[in-house]
Amino acid sequence: MAHAETSSPARSGVEVAQASVNGASEAQPAVDETIRPFQFRATDEAIADLQRRVKATRWPSQELVRDDTQGVRLATMQKLADYWANQYDWRKIETRLDALPQFVTNIDGVDIHFIHVKSKHPNALPVIITHGWPGSIIEQMKIIDPLTNPTAHGGSASDAFDVVIPSIPGYGFSGKPTELGWDPQRVARAWAVLMDRLGYKKYVAQGGDWGDAVNEALQKPAGLLGIHTNMPGTLPDNISAALAGGPQPTGLTGDEEYAWKQLDFFYKHRVGYALEMGARPQTLYGLDDSPIALAAWMIDHDPESQKLIGRVFDGASEGLTRDDILDNITLYWLTNTGLSSGRLFWESKLAFFAPKGVTIPVAVSAFPDEIYTxxxxxxxxxxxxxxxxxxxxxxxxxxxWEQPEVFTKELRASFRSLRSSN
Structure with a gap:
């Protein structure tokens, strides 16, 4: 594999060893499609600038309610800011990332970054795992070793996976598209190219959020055996109609009623971030200029995640830590991808949560505090x-990220029946 140390998609003051050949014109040489090693190191200046900006935040007045119905609470953000500026250490997660095999390759004019960890066990099943928004490759780091090294984590050698975790274009260490058209379907086509380029002729895919949209679109490659999703598109027509202002659904079972109430609340009170990014992503300049604006926007995603993050910064330990949360936000900041990540909402024409006509095998893990179960x-x-x-x-x-042990067991169980096809 060739080594390349060239320009970076990241914020000024960040050093990256990465190939960067986006949007090549006819007058330029052919795009280098080799797979090249990747490493990231933020400069001391970039980290100092982040800390300075956090400390210089001009705070708004306090919310006028005793809950989060007006948005992320001031007390939560001030606790986050104090820890971010005075105690948080980016170098810890950077060291963990550097210990993983990371690569970059150009697909369809965009540099695609990915983690690729092979199992020591023979006949491991390849899986490509796709993050969502406001997530990143950091979401999946806790499950890499349990999936690739199952015998050290309560599994058997027959449960082993080779793991591929790419960064969606416009997110993290992948390049930012310089032309229109990078919707979930195009990302799915790029993933098929990536898996073929890695030599995997048969594989499975996992994802939630945008990862689910990508994977539900990724059903055409002959080598794709099946997908697993933790946020599937399953809404019946009557539920979709009710969310659009139609008549309230009737005759629902207990589980269906629970899901309907979750969806009704989300659409009435929490979908604003997605609508804004879907309509006017370029207006969100604050995401790339203010780390606190970025953090608040990312935290105000869905009600249960916001409550969880608030509890964590109040001192609770519930699957995520303060460092976990800030690792993810800081990755967005250092790579300057707060705004560019939002463009995927603008590009996508897929209906939220609606079935996409998937005909290949599908496994579903339904978590209670998802946007809907x-x-x-x-x-x-x-x-x-x-x-x-x-x-x-x-x-x-x-x-x-929150429940890596449970999640690992779900993936093992989900794909066990497909391994004979591998």
């Missing part, structure tokens, strides 16, 4: 080849 009844109708469904007792939007 997909009922089995909706799931069976949405996926005619449902091979696994499990309703979990704990976990939310960042399931692999």
């Amino acid at each position: 997909a009922p089995r009844s909706w799931t069976e109708k949405a996926f005619p080849k449902l091979i696994h469904y499990n309703r979990l007792p704990k976990g939310g939007h960042f399931a692999a």
Whole structure:
């Protein structure tokens, strides 16, 4: 593999060893499609600038309610800011990232960054895992060793996976598209190229949030055996119609009623971030100029995640730590991808949570604190080849990050029946 140390998609003051050949014109040489090693190191100046900006935040007045109905609470953000500026150490996660095999390759004019960890066990099943928003590759770091080294984590050698975790274009260490058209379907096509380029002729895919949208679009490659999702698109027509202002659904079971209430609340009170990024992402200059603006925007995603993060900064330990949360936000900041990540919402024309016509085998893990907990009844109708469904007792939007042990067991169980096809 060739080594390349060239320009970076990251914020000024950040050093990256990465190939960067985006949007090549006819007059330019052919794009280098080799797979090259990648490493990231933020400069001391970039970290100092982050700390300075956090300390210089001009704070708004306090919310006028005793809960988060007006947005992320001032007390939460001030606790986050104090820890971020005075105690948080980016170098810790940077060292963990550097210990992983990371690469970059150019696909369809964009540099695609990915982690690629192979199992020591023979016949490991390749899996490509896609993050969502406001997530990143950091979401999946806790599950890499349990998936690739199952015998050290309560599994057997037959449970082993080779793991590929790419950064979506416009996110993290991947390049920012310089032309229109990078919707979830195009990302899916790029993933198919990536897996082929890595030599995997048969593989499975996992994702939630945008990762689910990408994977539900990734059903065409012959080598794709099946997908696992923790945020599936399963909404029946009557539920979609009700969310659009139609008549309230009737005759729902207990699980369906629970999901309906989650969705109704989300659409009435929490979908604003997605609508703004879907309509006017370029207006969000504050995401790339103010770390506190970026942090608040990312935290105000869904009600349960926001509550969890608030509890963590109040001193609780519930799957995520303060460092976990700031590792992810700081990655967005240092790579200057707060605004560029939002463009995927503008590009996508897919309806939220609606079935995408998936005909290959699908496994679903339904977590209670997700934006909505997909009922089995909706799931069976949405996926005619449902091979696994499990309703979990704990976990939310960042399931692999919050509940890595449970999530690992779900992936093992989900794809066990497909291994004979590998």
